[in-house]
Amino acid sequence: MWTGRRELQGQLDAAVDDLRQKLNAVQEVERNAVRAAMLEERARYCLFIGAIKPLIVRVAFQRFVVIYCAITRQ
Numbered sequence: 001m002w003t004g005r006r007e008l009q010g011q012l013d014a015a016v017d018d019l020r021q022k023l024n025a026v027q028e029v030e031r032n033a034v035r036a037a038m039l040e041e042r043a044r045y046c047l048f049i050g051a052i053k054p055l056i057v058r059v060a061f062q063r064f065v066v067i068y069c070a071i072t073r074q
Helices: 002-073
Strands: none
């Protein structure tokens, strides 16, 4: 009877090790997918900021000129 139990324990340990390896593999794939998604999102954000920055600078400069002209008239 003990021999059968040892055999089952060995099979159980092997199954647990296999499941741990598969879980680690799935977690690694998930980490890589999240990393790739974050890099893609960062690239989109940088592209958007790069496209809108000249507009923001121009509007800010125009407002500065208007305020400066208003102050110097007084």
